Amino acid sequence: MAKSLNRRQFLEAAAGGVALASLAASASAQTQTGAAAFNIPSLADGQRFDPSLVVDAARMLAQKPLIPLTATDLPEGYATLPFDQYSGIRMQPAAAIWAGENRGFTVEPLHRGYVFANPVSLFTVEDDMVRRVAFDRSKFDYGRVAPPPDNADLQFSGMRISAGLERPFEVASFQGATFFRALARGQNFGAMARALILRPGEQRGEEIPFFRAFWIERPNPATAALVIHGLLDSESVSGAVRMTLRPGDVTFMDVEMTLFARQALDHVGFGCATGIFLSGPQSRRTFDDIRPAIYEVSGVQMQSGSGEWIYRPLNNPANLQVSSFVDQNPKGFGLMQRERDAAAFQDDDQRFELRPSVWMEPLGEWGAGSIQLIEIPSDSEANRNIIMYWRPKQPLAAGSEVSMSYRQAWCWQPPDRPDLAVVTRMRQGKGSQGRRRRFLLEFTGGKLGDAATVAAIRAAVSTAPGSIQNIRLWPYPERKQMRVGFEVDPGNDNLCELRLVLQAGGQAVSETWLDRWTW
Numbered sequence: 001m002a003k004s005l006n007r008r009q010f011l012e013a014a015a016g017g018v019a020l021a022s023l024a025a026s027a028s029a030q031t032q033t034g035a036a037a038f039n040i041p042s043l044a045d046g047q048r049f050d051p052s053l054v055v056d057a058a059r060m061l062a063q064k065p066l067i068p069l070t071a072t073d074l075p076e077g078y079a080t081l082p083f084d085q086y087s088g089i090r091m092q093p094a095a096a097i098w099a100g101e102n103r104g105f106t107v108e109p110l111h112r113g114y115v116f117a118n119p120v121s122l123f124t125v126e127d128d129m130v131r132r133v134a135f136d137r138s139k140f141d142y143g144r145v146a147p148p149p150d151n152a153d154l155q156f157s158g159m160r161i162s163a164g165l166e167r168p169f170e171v172a173s174f175q176g177a178t179f180f181r182a183l184a185r186g187q188n189f190g191a192m193a194r195a196l197i198l199r200p201g202e203q204r205g206e207e208i209p210f211f212r213a214f215w216i217e218r219p220n221p222a223t224a225a226l227v228i229h230g231l232l233d234s235e236s237v238s239g240a241v242r243m244t245l246r247p248g249d250v251t252f253m254d255v256e257m258t259l260f261a262r263q264a265l266d267h268v269g270f271g272c273a274t275g276i277f278l279s280g281p282q283s284r285r286t287f288d289d290i291r292p293a294i295y296e297v298s299g300v301q302m303q304s305g306s307g308e309w310i311y312r313p314l315n316n317p318a319n320l321q322v323s324s325f326v327d328q329n330p331k332g333f334g335l336m337q338r339e340r341d342a343a344a345f346q347d348d349d350q351r352f353e354l355r356p357s358v359w360m361e362p363l364g365e366w367g368a369g370s371i372q373l374i375e376i377p378s379d380s381e382a383n384r385n386i387i388m389y390w391r392p393k394q395p396l397a398a399g400s401e402v403s404m405s406y407r408q409a410w411c412w413q414p415p416d417r418p419d420l421a422v423v424t425r426m427r428q429g430k431g432s433q434g435r436r437r438r439f440l441l442e443f444t445g446g447k448l449g450d451a452a453t454v455a456a457i458r459a460a461v462s463t464a465p466g467s468i469q470n471i472r473l474w475p476y477p478e479r480k481q482m483r484v485g486f487e488v489d490p491g492n493d494n495l496c497e498l499r500l501v502l503q504a505g506g507q508a509v510s511e512t513w514l515d516r517w518t519w
Contacts, residue, residue: 045132062260086114088143095139119155190355197269209234269389421446
């Protein structure tokens, strides 16, 4: 299933509240909802902590209308701070939570300001007791910004987490709506996740949930894990989220969520990730830019419930594109960055080749639904114009409760992969005649170094609608690669769904490549 909106329709929808394209837009939409310190007596300072109390709090919230949140307590000018001034406000290193305790983690509360105007309450859990993290302006370095008044209690906009004993490195952050991000050792921050996404890409407007509070368990150095409990809220739903962070060469985040629906919800998204794709060799849109490519994610990887491995490259389309990949109990999906050669980007500042891939592994059976991919037209790398998530087929009824669990891997490549060739390069351009379009794919790995297998390989290529012409294969077993070229003739149609898989003896020896081409 697919649908397409023209640019004018998309801009009209965005003005109505879709706010898909960027973290800043989402954070601003959160501010429109408002925010204030939110106190729950059973989870307040000095109370004994139990994770079930966060679930109980979410259940309690859902029984009442959304409590409006306001951001009117910010000092004058803080909500309009330029980014460079806001980013200069940092907590002093020695003031970070658990600094100097050698617990393997430190937590830096983040100041409010810029588009992050809404306060979030932070608590620690130490010896099973809740301890409120109080705002103290003396713990911050304000750079070029005038500090707030002495008696201000501004709370925070989120938190930044560092891991490691000998050489601590920033590994995760939570800030704005329900956005969070992480990275593996050696990577730069890139793709982001959202704990929950509601009605993205719809003209009636996206609803943007937000975190009210976090409870962070004091880490045990022996476990090398940090457990975070979050309370999220929105007009239609409230929820409790437990996240377990395990950083390393692959950084894992286990996410357990329980939602309580205030209203009926027919468009809910779990396992959401967002990223940037502006231009690359697979896209026909070009930019007057010194760099040959601009993207931090290159495609969507999926392992279907039947076990098929699928890869769909990303595009920066002329019109908003929404794609649905229908499945039953998916085994995994995520946004991938497959290009690890710095020469492909020629960008010494952004270093897109070091951005993480984000892989979601459902824990338990998720039933029927679809992996949704939204590709938003964009001409700015400030916009996260790629959105991917799982949409259950079954809507949530008002008053219902649902639980979902999954494991995220912030990684260089998915932790578990079969011995199949994967698409490592793709190009496309004008075909031999008329409206034809020529595609050239490069597959690498798997059994492409085995001469007997390579001799038997055939490319199964199809398109709907249209027809495939001039299929050619160029094997390079010495480097375990095969290039496949073909042309697509769309006839009189303006959209073609493409599919290609390499087969030998009737068995797949590559992942399945999918793509959509629009004229």
